[in-house]
Amino acid sequence: MRHSLTLRIGPATFRIGSAWAQPIDQLARLYADYPDVDGAIADFTVRLQPTSAVRRWVRPSIFITGDHGLADAAPMSLAHGLLAAEMGMNLQMALGWRRHLLLHASSVEKDGRVLVMTGESGSGKSTLAAQLGERGWRLMGDEFALLDLDSGAILPFPRLVSLKNKAIDVIAGEVPAARMGPLLGATAKGDIRHMVPRADAVARMGEGGMPALLLFPRFGSGPAERPVGQGEVFMRLTQASTNYVALGEPGFAALTRFVAQVPARAIDFPSGEAAIAMVDRLWSEIA
Amino acid sequence: MSAALLVMALRDPATTAALDATGWNSLIAMARAERLIGTLAFRLEGLGVPDAVRPILADTRDDAAREARQAIWEADRARAALAPIGLPVILLKGTAYAAAGLPAGRGRFIGDLDILVPRDRIDAAADALVAAGWEWVKEDPYDDAYYRQWMHELPPMIHAERDRMIDVHHTVLPLTARPTPDAAAMMADAVLITDGLYMLCAEDRVCHAAAHLLADGDLQGGLRNLWDIHCLCEESSERQDDFYLCLFEKAAHHQLTAAVWRALRLSHHLFDTEVKAYHVPIEVDYKLRWSDRAFISRLLARNGWGQETRKALVFAFFVRSHWLRMPPLMLARHLLTKWRKGHRPQ
Numbered sequence: 001m002r003h004s005l006t007l008r009i010g011p012a013t014f015r016i017g018s019a020w021a022q023p024i025d026q027l028a029r030l031y032a033d034y035p036d037v038d039g040a041i042a043d044f045t046v047r048l049q050p051t052s053a054v055r056r057w058v059r060p061s062i063f064i065t066g067d068h069g070l071a072d073a074a075p076m077s078l079a080h081g082l083l084a085a086e087m088g089m090n091l092q093m094a095l096g097w098r099r100h101l102l103l104h105a106s107s108v109e110k111d112g113r114v115l116v117m118t119g120e121s122g123s124g125k126s127t128l129a130a131q132l133g134e135r136g137w138r139l140m141g142d143e144f145a146l147l148d149l150d151s152g153a154i155l156p157f158p159r160l161v162s163l164k165n166k167a168i169d170v171i172a173g174e175v176p177a178a179r180m181g182p183l184l185g186a187t188a189k190g191d192i193r194h195m196v197p198r199a200d201a202v203a204r205m206g207e208g209g210m211p212a213l214l215l216f217p218r219f220g221s222g223p224a225e226r227p228v229g230q231g232e233v234f235m236r237l238t239q240a241s242t243n244y245v246a247l248g249e250p251g252f253a254a255l256t257r258f259v260a261q262v263p264a265r266a267i268d269f270p271s272g273e274a275a276i277a278m279v280d281r282l283w284s285e286i287a
Numbered sequence: 288m289s290a291a292l293l294v295m296a297l298r299d300p301a302t303t304a305a306l307d308a309t310g311w312n313s314l315i316a317m318a319r320a321e322r323l324i325g326t327l328a329f330r331l332e333g334l335g336v337p338d339a340v341r342p343i344l345a346d347t348r349d350d351a352a353r354e355a356r357q358a359i360w361e362a363d364r365a366r367a368a369l370a371p372i373g374l375p376v377i378l379l380k381g382t383a384y385a386a387a388g389l390p391a392g393r394g395r396f397i398g399d400l401d402i403l404v405p406r407d408r409i410d411a412a413a414d415a416l417v418a419a420g421w422e423w424v425k426e427d428p429y430d431d432a433y434y435r436q437w438m439h440e441l442p443p444m445i446h447a448e449r450d451r452m453i454d455v456h457h458t459v460l461p462l463t464a465r466p467t468p469d470a471a472a473m474m475a476d477a478v479l480i481t482d483g484l485y486m487l488c489a490e491d492r493v494c495h496a497a498a499h500l501l502a503d504g505d506l507q508g509g510l511r512n513l514w515d516i517h518c519l520c521e522e523s524s525e526r527q528d529d530f531y532l533c534l535f536e537k538a539a540h541h542q543l544t545a546a547v548w549r550a551l552r553l554s555h556h557l558f559d560t561e562v563k564a565y566h567v568p569i570e571v572d573y574k575l576r577w578s579d580r581a582f583i584s585r586l587l588a589r590n591g592w593g594q595e596t597r598k599a600l601v602f603a604f605f606v607r608s609h610w611l612r613m614p615p616l617m618l619a620r621h622l623l624t625k626w627r628k629g630h631r632p633q
Binding site for chain 2: 013017068
């Protein structure tokens with residue numbers, strides 16, 4: 001492919017090829033402080049290619065694919081090329097990663113112990129992780145938490161944090177402009193802006209920690225809190241994992257151990273400040 | 288860059304020692320695109336590979352083992368569903384190779400469950416499968432009618448709980464194809480694998496694979512099918528001295544001589560299959576014909592990013608696949624119907 005870049009995020013290496021320069025240039029700027037792995041052997045190949053020959057030039061349209069792809073993936077405009085590249089990497093992880101149990105969750109670490117937050121898109125888990133990452137916690141990832149099958153540790157996958165709609169202004173107010181990506185308006189999920197994690201999150205991206213608390217955050221009401229039983233936690237985490245079935249027995253063993261050992265709470269919160277106060281309190285009480 | 292790199296690695300795994308990082312990235316991307324990564328992982332097992340490659344291959348081998356386990360379970364479920372109506376399950380392709388532990392099955396990608404049943408029992412088989420939880424998936428009435436009237440298999444069914452597809456065949460080529468293989472003879476000659484599961488005999492396995500590769504589709508995934516043929520031939524000719532003569536005899540009976548001979552020429556050329564040339568009782572040699580070169584170019588049409596190359600040639604083989612399946616008038620009607628429904632060749 002005409003333009004390409006190799007990136008390492010946590011334990012995974014991606015070779016990203018693109019028919020256009022723009023997405024690669026944007027990635028290169030935002031991932032500038034990540035390890036230099038130029039020319040390395042990659043775990044996954046991501047391709048951003050035109051949906052048809054004409055669409056390279058005329059109203060450019062990106063088909064996201066790679067080693068793993070979805071035949072019916074929606075085409076994206078070149079203006080959203082950075083998002084396409086991020087989605088391409090997520091797609092490879094979701095469909096192809098086998099070395100850890102993949103949880104669709106954000107995670108942050110303090111004193112070697114990890115807070116895992118899982119929930120549907122829009123639950124506020126990304127925003128909350130990003131905020132905690134600016135307030136004394138180490139951000140480990142906003143999209144995937146990697147559960148180690150042998151040790152039970154959570155390993156980081158600190159890609160760019162993807163902020164949506166109202167969360168953009170909340171975070172942009174706290175973070176220097178150099179760590180913010182371009183505003184991508186009117187995507188399928190509304191406005192999106194990427195944020196580069198703090199330097200310590202990138203420098204320590206090989207370093208995991210034992211999970212100490214699991215939260216199911218939900219933005220929009222409350223504040224309210226309830227304990228979540230192990231059966232419910234187990235079911236919700238199997239649904240939040242893209243490779244639970246593919247891992248077979250080792251995945252089951254790792255997940256049951258996680259569920260048995262990590263206390264879980266569901267929290268509803270009306271604002272970021274309220275959520276942070278709840279997290280601080282729960283962390284000191286039960287984690 | 289072409290899939291010659293992948294062919295070389297499969298044929299002679301030791302040659303991968305000379306690959307640099309770009310070479311490995313290309314090899315892995317094209318092997319994944321051709322769904323030969325599992326096969327490659329087993330071919331490279333025990334060889335020294337770069338540290339970054341080792342976990343990729345290990346993951347792939349685990350995936351292949353899980354897929355084989357799932358496929359064999361699915362075959363067993365079909366066996367249980369068809370036993371009450373007295374139908375044995377004759378497995379075709381990947382599931383057969385995995386269940387029988389054939390070298391062709393090592394690391395092989397397995398998609399759907401393919402089984403062969405007598406044509407006059409096909410409705411009974413479908414009813415029994417529906418009763419056991421499989422459901423029809425084709426929603427388009429034209430597609431459904433087309434399958435039932437002209438194809439060698441029923442429209443695909445999917446199991447409601449296990450989400451796995453089954454293709455129920457009554458022969459190995461579409462009814463509209465020019466050759467008419469003797470499906471009844473194939474079923475009569477089928478061999479027991481284990482526990483009520485059968486597969487085609489050694490010669491028929493190659494006939495079917497060659498028919499599938501060269502007398503039917505558009506050579507999508509052709510390298511994988513050709514690798515099957517290579518493994519099937521190597522294994523059977525080692526066990527049976529006159530394997531190739533028996534194969535030619537069967538191929539003639541199934542009207543598949545041209546397909547089988549071309550498959551052997553291609554396999555010999557690309558994978559070094561140890562074919563045996565004959566002068567008596569028949570004349571067979573393995574020199575490439577001019578037309579073989581087009582097939583080889585098509586089979587190798589893949590670049591180091593895993594993308595398909597040689598668009599015009601790929602399209603030509605797409606056209607050929609339809610030409611093989613249908614007489615001109617029927618083809619025209621079919622293409623018009625599909626076009627109206629919004630289908631376009633890739």
